[in-house]
Amino acid sequence: MPSLEEGLYDLGRLDQLAYADTPVHAIDPRAKVLTTIVFLVCVVSFSKYEVLSMLPFAIYPLFLAADADLPFGFLGRKLLAVAPFAVVIGMFNPLLDRDIVAQIAGIGISGGWVSFISILLRFALTTMAALVLIATTSFTGICMALEKLGMPDVLATQLLLLYRYIFVLGEETMRMARARALRSFGERGMGWRIYSQMLGSLLLRTYARAERIYQAMLSRGFDGTIRVLRALDFRLKDALFVSGWSAVFILMRVYNVPLLLGDLVTGLIS
């Protein structure tokens, strides 16, 4: 379980990656958000025993990550950090679903195992796509894109402020946890009762801070809407990005590409 400190650091790093300047970073956030949505829908809509036909989808996150110079090791570690959730979700499939659906080298493979692997693959693909989106667009960029795409103003403001203050809140929590650890000598004082009291005081502090932030906003003429000065322009290349990738996804969704390739190769050989 990664500590809060590492979590915050990683979040900061992910955000920092988004400030790089590559062709992928330069694509309009809306284009990337839309493409990611099409990607997710395509991947998620496969039937539960599908494995092979999902594999080609890996090309999208991998291609983007390479093009945007993202560190693969870092993304891989992020992926592993959340992998336990997917494992837990699919864990019981091999036990519950024991019908043999395939034979590989004489060993029967049950439907449960296939669907388990399918879940893991789905998880890896969708998480990678989301990580790549954040690392090339920044959280702020995504919020703005969603707002321009029709998400309510209030929600966008909420998300922006959440992201801004998650670091402040995290640091405050860390300071509190350290102060407690320093005086509890690893034994007493580490219990749940103290935990709940800490949460309570954290809530009160947060409330007080929210009040001060609101005052700071009011004193600069805040009237309910946050106006952001950053022109987004959706150009031809952005449209091409969306339509090109979406076409690829839909083709990969409709046709089983590995199977076709296999047929092609065996056809050439025979």
Place this chain on the structure above:
Amino acid sequence: MSHHTIDVSDLRFEYPDGTRALDGVSFNITHGESVALVGPNGAGKSTLLMHLNGFLTPREGSVDIGGVVVTKSTLKTVRRSVGMVFQDPDDQLFMPSVYEDVAFGPMNLGLSETEVEARVTSALERVGALQLRERPPYRLSGGEKRAVAIATVLAMTPSVLVMDEPSSNLDPRARRRLIELLASFEHTKIIATHDLDLALEVCDRTIVMSDGTVAADGPTVQIFENAELLDACGLEKPLSLQGCPVCGSGRIR
């Protein structure tokens, strides 16, 4: 607004729990004056500052900013002319990047994009933080945060600057830079601070608060030389007036 003045008369305020924070505070600050507001913790400094911007409404007495009495209906005008710099810059920098944060105020004033751009650039330049414009606020040092927080207020071109503890948590060099910056402003200023040396360097006049009242009001140097008054108000002579701790030269006592 041509008169950048602050007139506070017989201001009284009680918090809902019954704590009396201000008990008949009166003073006038004229155009271009720079005034330090000093006093021990709990003397009512912050409560007073909250009245200058209309966050709190007086129970009795009145606050008048540049000829406009602060009431619910004049809040907009008042907040436009009073630039408030908060004690914790994290409270003041709430937008995702420095640039957007500084642009927040001007955008709310309904200015055109080019005008906003110009104001942001000049405000950041003024505090020497133009190179930080694309950074997210959580990646700034304490001194940088403070500078940007001041820029967010300058971009609104206020006539009066109100600051709460501007030099707290700054390292010596950042503090020095801040003092130089503050001294270079021509705005009417009111600075609440425990940093009496800062007060001595930046402000010609000092108001001493104690128990919700004005204990003294006069030229800064004169006030800080009055050992009896300082002692009664829980304050101490500024270090720069105390003489050398090693050789003892310049020591008055």
